[in-house]
Amino acid sequence: MSVKKFTALAATALKSNVTELSRPYKLNFAITYWCQSRCMTCNIWQLKPKGELSLDEIRAFAKENNYFKWLELTGGEPFLRNDIVEIAKAFAENSKDLYVLTMPTNSLCGRQMVLDKLEKILELGIPKVSITVSLDGYRELHDKIRGIPGNYDKAISMFKDLMELRKRHKNLYFVFGYTMSTFNQGQLIKTIEEVKKDIPEIRYNDFHLNLGQVSSNYYGNSDIEVKGAPEIISKEIAEYIKGRSFEPGVIPQIESVFLKKLLYYTKTGEMPMTSRSLEASLFMDSHGFVYPSIMWDKKIGNIREHDYKLSDIWSSDMAKETRKEIKQGKEPKQWTACEAYQSITGNLLSFIR
Ligand code: SF4
Numbered sequence: 479m480s481v482k483k484f485t486a487l488a489a490t491a492l493k494s495n496v497t498e499l500s501r502p503y504k505l506n507f508a509i510t511y512w513c514q515s516r517c518m519t520c521n522i523w524q525l526k527p528k529g530e531l532s533l534d535e536i537r538a539f540a541k542e543n544n545y546f547k548w549l550e551l552t553g554g555e556p557f558l559r560n561d562i563v564e565i566a567k568a569f570a571e572n573s574k575d576l577y578v579l580t581m582p583t584n585s586l587c588g589r590q591m592v593l594d595k596l597e598k599i600l601e602l603g604i605p606k607v608s609i610t611v612s613l614d615g616y617r618e619l620h621d622k623i624r625g626i627p628g629n630y631d632k633a634i635s636m637f638k639d640l641m642e643l644r645k646r647h648k649n650l651y652f653v654f655g656y657t658m659s660t661f662n663q664g665q666l667i668k669t670i671e672e673v674k675k676d677i678p679e680i681r682y683n684d685f686h687l688n689l690g691q692v693s694s695n696y697y698g699n700s701d702i703e704v705k706g707a708p709e710i711i712s713k714e715i716a717e718y719i720k721g722r723s724f725e726p727g728v729i730p731q732i733e734s735v736f737l738k739k740l741l742y743y744t745k746t747g748e749m750p751m752t753s754r755s756l757e758a759s760l761f762m763d764s765h766g767f768v769y770p771s772i773m774w775d776k777k778i779g780n781i782r783e784h785d786y787k788l789s790d791i792w793s794s795d796m797a798k799e800t801r802k803e804i805k806q807g808k809e810p811k812q813w814t815a816c817e818a819y820q821s822i823t824g825n826l827l828s829f830i831r
Contacts, residue, residue, distance in 0.1 A: 502760050504759035505549050509554075509556050513584070517624055517625060543789075545575075548578045555586065557592050581610070615662045663707055685718070719737050747811060756801055
């Protein structure tokens, strides 16, 4: 079952190297913009959204678009949705080849509630369920950036809980998600060393790096200087790469390319390769608006106006025009995990040229 689903994902990703895909295989879906954090890097927490997609609407969407192989359920804080298990189930039941489900958490929801829900999600038959526990610094720094005293300790407890849960569920994967920004630049290695005091077995590989990004449609943070100094951040990415150990497998190799290209992007501000947005993947917000990518404030359509079917939006003139713009390099420059993996696996020829 797992091999079949992996093969289906790998085959589609490989196909994207030689032909334009007729439909996306990855969905980045913000299921809610509610968030109880107070991050300095992001303004989502200030939103009080109304009229977000209901469970029935999400079920209708999952039924109408039953071809996803990779699903990211993000937020806000996704575990604030009481129906997160049912949402994951709707996709798992309809997208028969769903291989990966990824979800972030800020560790601020009730600990047992998250673990109970996660355990139910782990039993849905999805071969890889990956949780990213947000951690942007050592104790004082993380709590300052996140604006919540005690958040660091909750993130550490969450990670330890996941270590226990993994003993019962081999399809569970987890990392700390570290967002590098103006507010923590130069503090990555110190953070890893501090975390080691609480979790002695922690490795560099247990951290996933992201750059602080500006996005008016998603983070709503155009007014915040999040990016930090490229020379400081690129230095710490290089140091981090040196500290990682080799891991076999396809996903660790892609992560390794992701990091090298992250270093390039940080130093130059240039896209490391052509994006596969609106071809391999899309971003959908909690109101059903479809965008090419999480960072591009360009609405292509709304699934509520198309009976929850993506096909009309996907083949619209607007979508075609946007794909042309992407090929012409007009998409905002970005290198985020939400989009980079599809770009890497869809540009394999660039590695052998
Ligand atoms: S970065 Fe995440 S946790 Fe922080 S405010 Fe934004 S959505 Fe919430």
